[in-house]
Amino acid sequence: MFGGSKDKAGGSVLARVPKSTFRAHIADGLRAAILNGDIEPGAQLVETTLADQFGVSRGPLREAMRQLIDEGLLIAVPYTGTHVVGLSVDDVREIYSMRVTLEIFAFEQIWARRDQAFRQGLVARRDALTACIDAEDDAASIVAELQLHGFVYEATGHKLLIRTWESIRGRLQLYWAAHHRAHGIRGPRRDGHDRYVAMALSDDFDALKSEITDHMARGGRQTEDFLRGREAGAAKHA
């Protein structure tokens, strides 16, 4: 997946990319594999195995895993093992309640500064999401939805807020991916996003607040029904 490790295998695709460090690339690769569902929730990640797969030593791999642990995607037990987290109903509920708060805060920050670029960017991402939904491409729609919301956070320029969003985004994506694999279609949320963007561009802040609250409540509910079934087996995170 990465460089042919010790150069021995010669020309791998991106053999020489010492532009930055290995750790970042490994973290990205691992995260992608987890969020993509290649590694299922609850699965154990063995350092030596992964190190071989990525063609690196355990050192950088360890640091990459530590990063994913901080992001809330992995859970490690000393001397025992590291597993992909399985989100519980409460976890998902927490994520959604947090999103309501953070996103309203984001709009507070940017409300007076919603210029043309912001409006265009928001509409463009809504259209992209709509296209994915119409095409019934769930994987793409997950990414598109994350980018729609992420655009709002980015627009605030509030570094701490963005950082916080990013710390939640992974878990949200993890949940959506699991939901999608188990349930198939994530549901026709097209209307919801249209309303969301319309409110975001309106001049009625209170209406937007309500819309965000409802938006999340809908997503959360649609969610819990599905999760309630698998309450037992999944590994809890700390």
Place this chain on the structure above:
Amino acid sequence: MFGGSKDKAGGSVLARVPKSTFRAHIADGLRAAILNGDIEPGAQLVETTLADQFGVSRGPLREAMRQLIDEGLLIAVPYTGTHVVGLSVDDVREIYSMRVTLEIFAFEQIWARRDQAFRQGLVARRDALTACIDAEDDAASIVAELQLHGFVYEATGHKLLIRTWESIRGRLQLYWAAHHRAHGIRGPRRDGHDRYVAMALSDDFDALKSEITDHMARGGRQTEDFLRGREAGAAKHA
């Protein structure tokens, strides 16, 4: 006993408590040193030096530093060096605005569940803080104030919220410590906390919201004046 080998009594003040892994202890020790001001903002942290001081190898130390980087206390430049962050005016402003949002959210979560234990816990921490302020013990008052607010977050039981608070707490403490060293007394904030707790135990949620907003605005303003002077030299964080 542990990593064996070394054991040469070299480890400085670090106690021999290998109950868990080294990494956690090193992270705690380093964080304490930074927040305590033993290591000043902008100072460079050299892995080999620190490793010797802590009596461990660079491996665990690296992971500890990576953790502090994630907490926002350090900033690393590949192949070049790692430094203690110096917070800018904007950084502090972001921290305070974020606190307003998170703390109001925390009270929303717990508002209906404020039982006797919560009320007593809050009052106890307010009294502890008051005692520190009256004794003019600034270092202790910083800790006491963090514990007062932390108690509110803990009481919510909202793991994601608590996690987010913890990711901010370090930076806040870093700033307070720097402010204290430069300015001496942090100011008589006794009345403010009395009002804060009173509102937190009242039945007027809107009044509490206003109080929190004002509380933070006061702290933030008291803050910016001081920071505006040192705008230049300090290292910015990414």
Place this chain on the structure above:
DNA sequence: AGACAGTCGATTGTTGACAATGTGAGCCGG
């Protein structure tokens, strides 16, 4: 003198080997 290339030292990034720990299988005694 000024600009530029090469080199050297300092620091981090990476590696492979070794030590410590937790877990489960198999064995023994009851």
Place this chain on the structure above:
DNA sequence: CCGGCTCACATTGTCAACAATCGACTGTCT
């Protein structure tokens, strides 16, 4: 048949050495 014990294995934790990279210094050429 069951409960506790032993022990080997799998996995993570740690270490010391090696390699890559960056920044500054120096010496030379124009």
